[in-house]
Amino acid sequence: MRKIFLLLAIIALSLIKANAQSDTATKNFSISGVMGVSYEYYGLDRKPVGWTGFTPRKPWNQFRFNFTPTMQFGKNFSIPINFNFSTKPTNFAGPYAGITKQNFTQFVTNPMNSFGINPKYKWAELQLGTQYLNYSELSTGDIGVFGAGFDLRPGTYYIKFFTGLSQQGINFFTGPPQTNGAYKRKNWMASIGKAKEGKYDLGFNFVKAKDDTSSVTTPPTLIKPQEGFTLSFKGKAFFKKGWYAGIEGAQSIYTKDLSLAKDTSKPSFKPFIEGHASTIKDYAAEFNSGKKTKNYDIGIKLKYIGAGFQTPGYPYLLPDRFDYTLNTRFNAWKDSTGNYKMNVVASVGKRINNVSNNTLKAQQFIGNLNWFTQFNEHFSLNVSFNNFGFQAPGGINPYGIKNVSNDLSINPTYTWKNDKVINLMSFNYNYSKYKERDVLTGLITNNNTNSFLLTYVPTFLQKNISPDFSLMYFQNKLPSFQLKLITFSAGVGTTFAKKKGNLRMQAQYNYSKTNSFKNNNNIIASANCDLKLSKKLNWTTFISTNQFKYGNEITPNNAKYLESNVRTGFQYRFGQ
Amino acid sequence: MKKIFLAIIILLSAFNTDAQLSTNLVLSANPPGSLFDWGLKKEILSYVVVNQSGAVDRFLIKAEIKLTDGTVIGNNNLAKAQLLSLGGASRVFSASDVIPMDNMIFSGKYKTSLDKTGKLPAGTYQLCVRIVLPGTYQPISEERCRIFNLAAYQLPIPISPLNEQVLKPELAQSAITFRWTPVSPIPNYPVTYRLLVFEVLENQKPMQALKSNMPLLNKDVIGTTQYIWQPQLGWADLEAKNKTRAFVWTLQCLDNMNQPIIDGNVNGDGISEPIIFYVGKEKN
Numbered sequence: 019m020r021k022i023f024l025l026l027a028i029i030a031l032s033l034i035k036a037n038a039q040s041d042t043a044t045k046n047f048s049i050s051g052v053m054g055v056s057y058e059y060y061g062l063d064r065k066p067v068g069w070t071g072f073t074p075r076k077p078w079n080q081f082r083f084n085f086t087p088t089m090q091f092g093k094n095f096s097i098p099i100n101f102n103f104s105t106k107p108t109n110f111a112g113p114y115a116g117i118t119k120q121n122f123t124q125f126v127t128n129p130m131n132s133f134g135i136n137p138k139y140k141w142a143e144l145q146l147g148t149q150y151l152n153y154s155e156l157s158t159g160d161i162g163v164f165g166a167g168f169d170l171r172p173g174t175y176y177i178k179f180f181t182g183l184s185q186q187g188i189n190f191f192t193g194p195p196q197t198n199g200a201y202k203r204k205n206w207m208a209s210i211g212k213a214k215e216g217k218y219d220l221g222f223n224f225v226k227a228k229d230d231t232s233s234v235t236t237p238p239t240l241i242k243p244q245e246g247f248t249l250s251f252k253g254k255a256f257f258k259k260g261w262y263a264g265i266e267g268a269q270s271i272y273t274k275d276l277s278l279a280k281d282t283s284k285p286s287f288k289p290f291i292e293g294h295a296s297t298i299k300d301y302a303a304e305f306n307s308g309k310k311t312k313n314y315d316i317g318i319k320l321k322y323i324g325a326g327f328q329t330p331g332y333p334y335l336l337p338d339r340f341d342y343t344l345n346t347r348f349n350a351w352k353d354s355t356g357n358y359k360m361n362v363v364a365s366v367g368k369r370i371n372n373v374s375n376n377t378l379k380a381q382q383f384i385g386n387l388n389w390f391t392q393f394n395e396h397f398s399l400n401v402s403f404n405n406f407g408f409q410a411p412g413g414i415n416p417y418g419i420k421n422v423s424n425d426l427s428i429n430p431t432y433t434w435k436n437d438k439v440i441n442l443m444s445f446n447y448n449y450s451k452y453k454e455r456d457v458l459t460g461l462i463t464n465n466n467t468n469s470f471l472l473t474y475v476p477t478f479l480q481k482n483i484s485p486d487f488s489l490m491y492f493q494n495k496l497p498s499f500q501l502k503l504i505t506f507s508a509g510v511g512t513t514f515a516k517k518k519g520n521l522r523m524q525a526q527y528n529y530s531k532t533n534s535f536k537n538n539n540n541i542i543a544s545a546n547c548d549l550k551l552s553k554k555l556n557w558t559t560f561i562s563t564n565q566f567k568y569g570n571e572i573t574p575n576n577a578k579y580l581e582s583n584v585r586t587g588f589q590y591r592f593g594q
Numbered sequence: 595m596k597k598i599f600l601a602i603i604i605l606l607s608a609f610n611t612d613a614q615l616s617t618n619l620v621l622s623a624n625p626p627g628s629l630f631d632w633g634l635k636k637e638i639l640s641y642v643v644v645n646q647s648g649a650v651d652r653f654l655i656k657a658e659i660k661l662t663d664g665t666v667i668g669n670n671n672l673a674k675a676q677l678l679s680l681g682g683a684s685r686v687f688s689a690s691d692v693i694p695m696d697n698m699i700f701s702g703k704y705k706t707s708l709d710k711t712g713k714l715p716a717g718t719y720q721l722c723v724r725i726v727l728p729g730t731y732q733p734i735s736e737e738r739c740r741i742f743n744l745a746a747y748q749l750p751i752p753i754s755p756l757n758e759q760v761l762k763p764e765l766a767q768s769a770i771t772f773r774w775t776p777v778s779p780i781p782n783y784p785v786t787y788r789l790l791v792f793e794v795l796e797n798q799k800p801m802q803a804l805k806s807n808m809p810l811l812n813k814d815v816i817g818t819t820q821y822i823w824q825p826q827l828g829w830a831d832l833e834a835k836n837k838t839r840a841f842v843w844t845l846q847c848l849d850n851m852n853q854p855i856i857d858g859n860v861n862g863d864g865i866s867e868p869i870i871f872y873v874g875k876e877k878n
Contacts, residue, residue, distance in 0.1 A: 075812075
């Protein structure tokens with residue numbers, strides 16, 4: 019690990035030197051991008067001693083490094099580098115969850131770190147190290163893989179290939195802290211097709227992942243070694259007058275347990291994947307079409323994911339569903355200068371879950387509307403409305419699920435000014451009604467939320483100071499529960515050191531009260547300071563403190579905590 | 595705890611003394627929808643065999659999955675079944691011994707459903723198990739049957755904040771209301787929804803943040819599908835730089851044993867498809 023830091027330091031110093039020379043010497047070589055280091059401290063002091071009701075939410079100390087220069091050699095050759103890494107593993111979810119000590123290969127493939135280099139010559143790109151590649155919506159796009167590959171685009175054709183590891187083998191450990199563990203997973207992905215920017219894109223995508231069953235000595239308990247292969251065809255076309263259409267169809271073959279025997283009666287796609295007893299095969303499809311113009315859009319989107327569809331490139335994709343959405347945006351009401359005063363964005367859609375199961379199908383309805391009007395130079399109004407409904411039959415319960423949520427938000431803003439100050443006053447009212455049916459009793463709970471927010475922002479034209487103030491009232495009410503929140507917040511910003519520095523401070527007081535319990539008090543103060551040390555070097559510091567004192571709603575009464583957070587870092591910018 | 599559980603099962607099984615082997619079958623009434631996942635947790639299926647006489651050396655387990663009217667829809671292939679032995683006075687067999695999925699034969703629409711989804715169609719079934727002798731398949735224990743309900747559980751879908759929604763900092767600094775759909779259909783135990791919020795740091799992809807950061811919020815909510823979070827985070831840097839801060843949120847569903855609900859995704863962690871939201875200035 020130390021060798022990596024040393025090597026990076028040498029490379030960084032060389033690039034800084036090269037950067038300085040490139041500024042003055044030659045146009046054949048240039049560098050852009052940034053590099054930096056930051057340190058974050060987190061502190062938590064809880065009282066009474068021994069009380070653990072509030073848990074830490076950041077690592078106590080963490081160093082983060084970023085090194086992302088792009089070196090340009092002449093007109094056609096460039097080397098973008100993307101290194102981002104931290105010293106301490108903090109994985110909570112996913113295969114590395116709970117890991118405290120990592121070896122070199124685990125460090126390199128841990129999702130918290132990225133080490134990528136992508137040398138590019140004209141239409142040929144070499145992809146080395148960590149890459150988050152997005153081929154399409156149904157093949158791959160959500161996983162980071164450490165390996166090697168290429169992206170070639172001769173003329174209107176493209177050929178992409180990448181292979182590597184998305185996770186190293188990690189043994190299950192009972193803890194504490196418990197390490198979930200993972201099998202080493204190797205990935206392959208490829209794409210071949212023809213595309214022309216703004217005209218069309220037709221291609222095939224292939225994605226495969228396979229776990230190495232021998233990569234762990236103490237296997238994970240809640241997962242078996244898996245193998246998956248997905249093949250997709252995608253097509254996109256853009257027509258005259260803003261019309262467009264896109265389609266993708268995909269087939270997945272997925273083995274949930276590689277340790278079970280091979281089975282010739284199960285789905286296979288040789289030589290890419292061979293069927294085992296637990297192998298399943300299913301399909302997914304997506305279609306979208308619409309029209310986009312400067313002043314209005316209209317579009318429709320359909321998506322079907324089969325119950326057995328699983329692609330290694332989207333491990334959290336929810337299967338067994340059918341979604342359709344209709345959305346629109348338009349401008350209306352021209353003013354004297356020809357600009358539109360009104361903007362409306364709306365969408366309506368439905369999602370059906372459990373499509374494969376006729377008796378237990380669940381349905382969701384989603385509708386959104388956002389309507390903005392600038393009446394004149396002083397006054398504007400934004401109104402938004404969201405409706406959401408979810409319904410499912412009872413199954414083993416006497417009553418089915420029925421949840422309905424309605425949210426209305428009204429936000430008028432008024433500005434006025436004189437020679438010295440521009441004033442902005444904004445009011446925001448939100449009303450939310452959430453109905454939830456108890457599946458055992460059939461009783462419907464009405465959950466109502468009201469919130470009011472008043473914001474005042476004066477901008478002084480002749481003074482180097484920019485304050486803002488806001489006051490908020492929030493109330494959430496259920497039959498046997500009531501939460502009230504009042505927040506007052508004030509902030510102030512200024513520049514210093516001949517405008518090389520920016521300082522902003524904010525203070526916030528929160529009063530919260532649940533039912534008839536004694537209220538809780540909370541004070542948060544934060545400050546941010548940016549200072550330009552030179553033309554290329556910036557120093558940023560952020561400090562915040564959060565003091566929370568409970569009333570008597572929890573035991574022990576009057577418990578309190580003080581949370582403190584300091585982040586400071588330097589960023590060096592390559593190039594002009 | 596496990597030892598007590600085992601002792602109770604063995605004691606219960608000792609009441610049956612008609613056959614050469616006494617047995618007991620313990621099966622969760624609502625096991626995971628995918629039969630391939632039954633072997634992941636011991637509490638889903640346990641088959642206890644007690645050899646009181648000591649006469650039986652080797653045997654096979656015969657398993658049949660039936661509809662409630664007794665129609666057999668799947669069984670293990672005894673000709674290829676693994677020869678088992680007790681290795682002592684008693685032994686507890688798990689799902690991978692009783693219904694080894696690489697030796698189960700299903701028919702008709704049940705085979706089609708398994709090949710496509712890994713699950714049987716939702717409904718009520720019964721599992722019947724007994725011990726037989728190798729070769730002759732002569733029964734040497736009583737048949738034990740247990741009824742179970744299979745449902746294709748779906749993990750919750752985060753609904754509020756919406757995907758890629760931008761929240762005003764002045765509102766978000768006090769309270770952010772999270773809502774989600776319940777596990778569907780609702781199981782017969784209260785589901786614990788572990789609400790997780792991660793900050794997406796600079797230079798991070800949302801999925802990287804989910805898999806590598808400590809959660810800013812890690813709150814267990816039992817039974818209900820709403821939580822109001824008071825973030826208690828300083829926003830001075832947000833205002834100073836006039837930028838948005840990205841967050842990713844999801845839910846991890848836990849059963850009544852505080853174990854992840856393993857239906858719903860292939861990761862076995864009960865984590866829903868994550869959603870991204872921002873705090874800061876509205877995007878133009």
